[in-house]
Amino acid sequence: MAFFDLRWQDFLDILIVAFLIYRVLMLLVGTRAMQLLRGVLIIGFIGAVANILELRSLSWIIGKMLGAFIIVVPVLFQPELRHMLEELGKGHLWKVGRNEEDIDLRAEQLSKALTYCKSQRIGALCVLQRDTSLKEVWRTAVMLKADITEELLISIFWPGTPLHDGAVVMDQQSIVAAGCYLPLTEKTDISRWYGTRHRAALGVTEMSDAIALVVSEERGEITAAVAGHFSKPLSEAQLKKICNHYFSFESKESNFMDRLREEIQQQWAGGDKNV
Numbered sequence: 001m002a003f004f005d006l007r008w009q010d011f012l013d014i015l016i017v018a019f020l021i022y023r024v025l026m027l028l029v030g031t032r033a034m035q036l037l038r039g040v041l042i043i044g045f046i047g048a049v050a051n052i053l054e055l056r057s058l059s060w061i062i063g064k065m066l067g068a069f070i071i072v073v074p075v076l077f078q079p080e081l082r083h084m085l086e087e088l089g090k091g092h093l094w095k096v097g098r099n100e101e102d103i104d105l106r107a108e109q110l111s112k113a114l115t116y117c118k119s120q121r122i123g124a125l126c127v128l129q130r131d132t133s134l135k136e137v138w139r140t141a142v143m144l145k146a147d148i149t150e151e152l153l154i155s156i157f158w159p160g161t162p163l164h165d166g167a168v169v170m171d172q173q174s175i176v177a178a179g180c181y182l183p184l185t186e187k188t189d190i191s192r193w194y195g196t197r198h199r200a201a202l203g204v205t206e207m208s209d210a211i212a213l214v215v216s217e218e219r220g221e222i223t224a225a226v227a228g229h230f231s232k233p234l235s236e237a238q239l240k241k242i243c244n245h246y247f248s249f250e251s252k253e254s255n256f257m258d259r260l261r262e263e264i265q266q267q268w269a270g271g272d273k274n275v
């Protein structure tokens with residue numbers, strides 16, 4: 001078919017299909033199904049090469065294998081498919097913006113965890129990564145890439161556990177790493193009451209645009225550090241507001257293409273290893 005034979009309906013068709021692929025990929029990013037996609041792409045690539053080289057038996061086997069995926073995929077990925085259908089039912093597949101429920105949930109989990117640490121006088125330091133990558137900080141720490149939950153954060157900071165020393169670094173989607181060693185501030189004009197936890201919080205916000213939330217074990221208060229400066233002790237409502245603001249902030253890191261690229265790099269690097 002020549003290019004000029006294309007009807008306006010064909011353009012509409014292509015646009016709709018591209019949009020559907022984009023939304024489905026968006027739902028898949030960060031799930032187990034991405035590993036399957038990697039497998040299918042590798043098999044498809046081998047199949048294409050076999051076709052070009054006219055390796056008939058190999059292309060026949062690969063053709064059959066890809067056909068079998070139609071039956072295998074719904075069985076293996078029943079939970080993911082159910083989630084996708086639920087999202088479709090809630091209308092999230094059509095929304096171009098991010099999921100507000102997720103943003104609220106993460107903000108609530110983080111603020112609840114820090115409030116609990118405060119009430120129990122458990123020292124904690126959470127660094128909320130923004131556009132400046134903190135790879136240098138977390139690459140030598142313990143990688144987690146875990147969902148942001150109150151229980152996990154409390155367990156990390158619980159005194160005596162292997163990860164309680166050091167900082168937690170998170171991004172808008174997950175707890176990236178724990179037990180991170182941060183650079184200390186060089187400032188000399190800060191209160192002598194501030195020990196190394198607070199100095200580390202100032203240090204990381206001087207070298208990046210991150211936000212650091214500190215729970216003081218001695219004073220039982222929560223403060224936020226931004227650009228090398230501390231806030232006054234935060235109330236629960238103020239803490240929630242900061243968390244909400246952070247998770248709803250449209251940073252470069254939350255950009256879908258960046259997330260997809262990161263996911264693909266991770267998949268090709270062999271899973272959850274340090275990059």
Ligand SMILES: Nc1ncnc2c1ncn2[C@@H]1O[C@H](COP(=O)(O)OP(=O)(O)OP(=O)(O)O)[C@@H](O)[C@H]1O
Nearest residue numbers: 123165166167181182195196197198200216217218
């Ligand atoms: N460079 C660092 N990076 C990350 N965390 C650090 C660093 N240095 C110290 N910490 C954390 O701070 C803890 C020590 O806190 P310290 O009592 O010295 O600080 P502080 O500012 O007085 O805090 P608090 O008010 O909670 O006592 C360490 O156990 C460790 O968890």
